[in-house]
Amino acid sequence: MSVRLRIIAAMRQIAEEQKVTLPPLGDDLSLHETGFDSLGFAILVARLEDDLGIDPFTIAEDVAFPLTVGDFIGAYENVPA
């Protein structure tokens, strides 16, 4: 499974657990509009770290937290594995 698909699958899983109804996950959707709160994102980042072995937001201090779904996925895709 590609990084993108794994991220989307993890988001759907957490949305179900957190009783959040996800809108269609286009690249331009702002993360705010996903319905996830900060805890939801914290869970997502922790699980992706276990699944993919990386946490792009902790590696470098100057990485800004992304604003859109596309930026978020991009942060994982752009990290050299």
Place this chain on the structure above:
Amino acid sequence: MSPRERFALRDYLGPEITGRTISDARRTVSLSHILGESWLAGRLGELSGRSVLLAVADQLVSAIAMTEIDGVARRMLLCPPDLDAAHIKTLIGLADIEAVVTDQPARWMDAGVDLVIAAGAPERAVVRARRVQTERATEWLMLTSGTSGVPKIVSHTLEGLTGAIVADGQTRGGPAVWATFYDIRRYGGLQIFLRAIIGGGSMVLSEPGEAIADHVARLRAGGVTHISGTPSHWRKLLMSGSAAGFAPRYIRLSGEIADQAVLEGLSRAFPLASIGHAYASTEAGVGFAVNDGREGFPAALVGESRDGVEMKVEDGSLRIRSKRTAHAYVGQQAASLADSDGFIDTGDMVELRGERYHFVGRRGGIINIGGLKVHPEEIEAVINRHAEVRMSRAKSRRSPITGSIVVADVVLTDGEEAGRDNEIREQILADCRAQLSPHKVPAVIRFVRSLEVTAAGKLARNDA
């Protein structure tokens, strides 16, 4: 006798009760004849009025040395086997140690203590000790099992240490054979050793590094009727599958929170045993024991004084005032142990739910999740209720989003549940969501084969 009757352990040992023994994995020693022997090579007299460090690696030798030294030495500091050697010099200074009793005398030659006495089993009939007179009430010094740094020394008297034992009275059904998973140089283990001695019973000691199946085989062979350990010890035993055929009359839990899951697990595994959980700490002594099979304790225990123990809850923590609490921390500049009213703050946080107080965790063990305080024990209690979970550990993990999140390591009852991990994970998460606030629900659940337990029998929380 002086107005206040002086007593020492030797007063509970004599040939009157026959067949009393103390044993470890290697030997069995008669307690009925122990007064006629000296395990200190006949040199007990040299310890009269002295401040003695009992640094005996072997638990059985240590036990017998305690019965000799009590009532003779001025004070006796018990060294647990896992004591960091780097702290010994400091402790010797703090406790004004003048003599060392040890089974490894060579190691103590350069320790700066003039008197070193070797302890060990006497050669057959070589040393016949004369009847020793109890001279004084020896001060019992114990070390706290706390975290890092030099352990604190707390001072007890035999009268205080045995207060709960005397209050409980004789064990029903004749003298008991006691056992504990603890080391007897720790408060929880010492309580059991003292119960065996004072109650006219026998004792089966734990053996470091022994496989649990071998330990249980010894417990059965030794006819153990009464046994105590921490909830972590008990979970380990339940997990081992070695409990079959062992049928103690009384099971006691202490040292950690006894949650409903472990109480019920034990009552299923040992249907004939009465199961109690006791609250005690090295500093505060024995607070109470609860025998109704439910977690927590009745709110009625707080407030009035029972058997000389008074408890109150202040700022969320349990506080105890009684004659069984330690008298003081020992050493220069030692912090005071009790507040001005004589209450000791146990640091154990409790919460009133209906008519019962429940332990929620240690004050120092709180993890901070996005600014909200979380007791890992509270989360573990929910996870442990799942039928397929044997034990669990919740802890914080740093998060770039909220600072930290809760994660949990879980040990399943039957080891690996091949292919069912996801299903069980979903069920645990559903339980947590139903019973805990959202920030306490673990973000990640990891299944592990085992969890580290400290030498004191408690779940290791060093990185919490």
